[in-house]
Amino acid sequence: MALTGLDIFKQLPKTNCGDCGVPTCLAFAMKLAQGQAELASCPHVSEEAKAALSSAAAPPMRGVTVGTGEHAFTVGEETVMFRHDKTFVNAAAIGVAVDASATDAEIDAHADAAAASVFERVQQEMRCGFVAVRGSGDPARFRAVAERVAARSGLPLVLMSTDATEMGSALEAVGASRPLIHAATEATFDTFVALAQQHGCPLAVRAEGAGAVAGLAERAAAAGVKDIVLDSAPGTAGAALRDHVLVRRSALVKKYAPLGYPSITFPGELAGGDAMLETVYAAADIAKYGSIIVLSGVEPWRMLPLLVLRQNIFTDPQRPMQAESKIYEFGSPGPDSPLFVTTNFSLTYFIVASELEASKMPGYLGVVDAEGLSVLTAWAAGKFVPERIAKFVNASGISERISHHEVIIPGAVAQISGELTEEMPGWSVTVGPYEAADLPAFMKARAS
Numbered sequence: 001m002a003l004t005g006l007d008i009f010k011q012l013p014k015t016n017c018g019d020c021g022v023p024t025c026l027a028f029a030m031k032l033a034q035g036q037a038e039l040a041s042c043p044h045v046s047e048e049a050k051a052a053l054s055s056a057a058a059p060p061m062r063g064v065t066v067g068t069g070e071h072a073f074t075v076g077e078e079t080v081m082f083r084h085d086k087t088f089v090n091a092a093a094i095g096v097a098v099d100a101s102a103t104d105a106e107i108d109a110h111a112d113a114a115a116a117s118v119f120e121r122v123q124q125e126m127r128c129g130f131v132a133v134r135g136s137g138d139p140a141r142f143r144a145v146a147e148r149v150a151a152r153s154g155l156p157l158v159l160m161s162t163d164a165t166e167m168g169s170a171l172e173a174v175g176a177s178r179p180l181i182h183a184a185t186e187a188t189f190d191t192f193v194a195l196a197q198q199h200g201c202p203l204a205v206r207a208e209g210a211g212a213v214a215g216l217a218e219r220a221a222a223a224g225v226k227d228i229v230l231d232s233a234p235g236t237a238g239a240a241l242r243d244h245v246l247v248r249r250s251a252l253v254k255k256y257a258p259l260g261y262p263s264i265t266f267p268g269e270l271a272g273g274d275a276m277l278e279t280v281y282a283a284a285d286i287a288k289y290g291s292i293i294v295l296s297g298v299e300p301w302r303m304l305p306l307l308v309l310r311q312n313i314f315t316d317p318q319r320p321m322q323a324e325s326k327i328y329e330f331g332s333p334g335p336d337s338p339l340f341v342t343t344n345f346s347l348t349y350f351i352v353a354s355e356l357e358a359s360k361m362p363g364y365l366g367v368v369d370a371e372g373l374s375v376l377t378a379w380a381a382g383k384f385v386p387e388r389i390a391k392f393v394n395a396s397g398i399s400e401r402i403s404h405h406e407v408i409i410p411g412a413v414a415q416i417s418g419e420l421t422e423e424m425p426g427w428s429v430t431v432g433p434y435e436a437a438d439l440p441a442f443m444k445a446r447a448s
Ligand code: SF4
Pocket: 012, 013, 014, 015, 016, 017, 018, 019, 020, 021, 022, 023, 024, 025, 028, 041, 042, 043, 044, 045
């Protein structure tokens, strides 16, 4: 039973010191009850109270890590139903399934395609997260394919089988790499729980419907398995959406512990072999609320849009996307090339950068850390002001790479040119175009 705000308040020091970032203990208690704060934020809470509040302090959705090393991923740990309430925490993992019954050449092709499925967007790397190996009823083959795929792709594994002998055989070979075991069912529950405990691996539980899967999860937790993933085995895309929303709402709003785990989805099972429909269903899973999404292929035409969708949904709305603050080069610039400056709001950077590229003329672009704000907003907020621009230019070392001392500022902040000249003795300040789209013409006019 979830604790109420008043239950929690009774356990707090009631000094209203504000050290938790909230003005009063009562307000902090209310936030804790709603999963919007962490007990650790109060440095004065007693050990006794910590023990009493452990259920309220526990995250409503457990984080589960699959794999080890640089490509390991964690799903879960979400605290809100909607991204705009705060932020989503761990992006859904998207991967591909291979059948152990396929030929070695086919399996190698899948593993290689998964490893190569890497994209960069707004300076962030996005990649295929894992390979799921589906059993064929042959323990030796399943084990060999699991080993082959792990070595070839370097990615975390999901081992899919309902046969305990087959699963046990593969775990003997790759269990140390912490694959996700998929899945314990009513029929295989005891043996799969034992395998998960023996190898210290996360365990998926599969049963039809949220109620049945909650029952298996509760039994697995009672048996000592901590890292659990839910599979409600939906028969249609509509049932999948219903189950995902029900599970997430039960965990976060109702604080129903048996459903407080991430989920795994197989959109291809619902799409009848239609790859386009599978991709559409996967998009629905990313939006609501699949955690581990298993696809039948990783062709760029489906991975890139899904990864972009994921990137947008799992970006923290409280923190604007930012480009790295540094000097960027365009078109092999030399000592005479012009130096532009702008802010590190991603959209601003990419618009300015694309126009500089389009000009096909060499230049430098200094991206000033303005806490991710666009030019005018940053200026109004005091983040893109002469003092800050001068500090950036001086620290960047650009003056050793150019023979002139001219900096070109966006036309939108023409009003700072005088003050910037005072901040940068020995430099001249030129006001550039108001719109980035006019940069190519501006550069050509200067060169002629
Ligand atoms: S830090 Fe603790 S004692 Fe201080 S106001 Fe917050 S909850 Fe109360």
